[in-house]
Amino acid sequence: MSLEGRVAVITGGSSGIGLACATHLAREGVAVVLGARRASLLEATQARIRAAGGRAAILEMDVTRESDVQALVGLATREFGRLDVMICNAGFGYYGPVDETPSDVMRRMMDVNYMGTFYGARAALPIFRGQNRGHLLFMSSIVGRRGVPFMGAYTATKAAQAGLAESMRAEFAGSPIHVTCVYPISTPTEFIDAMARDYGHQVSGLGPKQSVDDVARAIVRCVHRPRPELYPKRVSRALTILNALAPGATDRFVRRWGRRRVASREP
Numbered sequence: 001m002s003l004e005g006r007v008a009v010i011t012g013g014s015s016g017i018g019l020a021c022a023t024h025l026a027r028e029g030v031a032v033v034l035g036a037r038r039a040s041l042l043e044a045t046q047a048r049i050r051a052a053g054g055r056a057a058i059l060e061m062d063v064t065r066e067s068d069v070q071a072l073v074g075l076a077t078r079e080f081g082r083l084d085v086m087i088c089n090a091g092f093g094y095y096g097p098v099d100e101t102p103s104d105v106m107r108r109m110m111d112v113n114y115m116g117t118f119y120g121a122r123a124a125l126p127i128f129r130g131q132n133r134g135h136l137l138f139m140s141s142i143v144g145r146r147g148v149p150f151m152g153a154y155t156a157t158k159a160a161q162a163g164l165a166e167s168m169r170a171e172f173a174g175s176p177i178h179v180t181c182v183y184p185i186s187t188p189t190e191f192i193d194a195m196a197r198d199y200g201h202q203v204s205g206l207g208p209k210q211s212v213d214d215v216a217r218a219i220v221r222c223v224h225r226p227r228p229e230l231y232p233k234r235v236s237r238a239l240t241i242l243n244a245l246a247p248g249a250t251d252r253f254v255r256r257w258g259r260r261r262v263a264s265r266e267p
Contacts, residue, residue, distance in 0.1 A: 004029030007080045008223075010074055011063050011120060012090030014041035017139060017187060020216035021087055026054030028220060031080045032182050035061045035072040036090070041125055056115075057078070064108075066123075070156030075125040085223055086124035088117040089139040093154040101153045113157035117164065118261045125177075133176040135226055137219065138165050142183045145240045148254045154218075158263075169228050178226035185233045208233060 008025050012018040013034030022032045026049045034056065036042055042058040049056040057079045057208040061068035076083045094105050094125050128134030135155035143151060172179060186209045210233045218232035221235030231237045245249040 002029065003220075003223060006084040006223075007031045007033065007076050007082050008085035008087060009033045009035070009088045009120075009124070009138045010089055011035050011069070011072070011116060012139075013058075014038050014045060016216050017184065018087070019045060021089065021219050022049065022056070023222070024213070024216040024220050026052070026056065027086075027126060029053035031056075031057075031076075033057045033072060033076040033079065034213050035059050035063070035068070056171065063088075063119060064111040066119045069116070069119040070123045073120075073127070075097035077127065082125060083127045083134065084136045084159065086120055087137045087219070088118050088120035090202065091157070092138065095150055095154075096119050097150055098152045101245075103214070105193075106153045109153055109157050110160075113154070114160045114164075117161050121164070121168065128177050134176045135223060136168070137182055137222070137230075138162075140165075140181050140183055140240060142185050142236050144181075145183055146243045146250060146254065165228075167253040180222055180226060180228060180230055181238065182215070182219065182222075182230045182232070184212055185236045187212055187215060196228065204259055208235070211259075214264070 003025070008027070008030050009016050010022055010032060013022050013032070014036035018034070018036070022045060026032050032049065032055070034042055034045060035058070037060065039060040041059065044055045046058045056145045057075055057238060059072050059075050061072055065070055073083060073086070083170055092109065094101060121136055124134060124136060128136075140161040141154075141158040143155040144162045147159075148154040156234055162181050163181050168179045187208060188211065215232045222230050239250070240255070
């Protein structure tokens with residue numbers, strides 16, 4: 001099935017997985033509407049997509065403000081007349097034990113990672129209900145299915161996204177409105193750089209990794225053929241099965257292969 005003519009909104013669309021999704025969807029003929037806080041990066045992305053023959057609209061916005069998310073969805077319908085796909089991708093992380101995680105960081109992470117997703121769903125659903133079709137994708141993480149050491153705060157926000165997706169899937173079961181929760185593994189993006197820049201945490205992972213293009217290609221396939229859960233690195237789903245069968249053994253496994261702080265400085 002061709003995706004030509006469809007319209008997708010992507011939060012956190014100026015870099016990382018969001019940028020890769022925008023690029024790959026635009027190549028498929030999808031008009032992309034990108035929201036993020038950094039206007040210069042959005043403008044550069046829009047220029048590249050248009051230069052390649054694609055369609056793109058941008059809005060400088062913050063997913064922690066519901067009015068901004070509503071405005072982003074409104075831009076899609078004004079510019080392109082419809083909305084088919086909503087990718088709630090914006091997010092950031094923090095590394096450290098819970099007792100060393102500042103409360104304001106936890107609150108901000110919940111606002112961005114979870115509430116930004118919640119606002120995205122609230123903005124898109126009235127349109128999807130009205131046209132009786134649409135596809136919501138929540139960018140969670142494999143840690144949303146199985147927590148890892150020293151990322152408890154981040155893991156909680158990703159698990160919250162997963163819970164929201166599961167409930168909504170049940171609400172729309174059997175309808176043309178689809179909800180997908182995406183569970184990438186460690187993916188080299190600005191995510192780790194941002195932790196170092198903002199909090200002084202230099203973190204390295206020992207386990208498998210995947211590229212932003214791997215994730216984006218998996219998402220394009222999922223838009224073609226919606227599914228309830230998407231594991232871009234398919235083998236990672238085994239971790240959720242192992243955790244269900246032997247949680248204690250999985251504790252030891254993720255402690256050995258999870259992310260580690262390789263350096264720390266005062267932010």
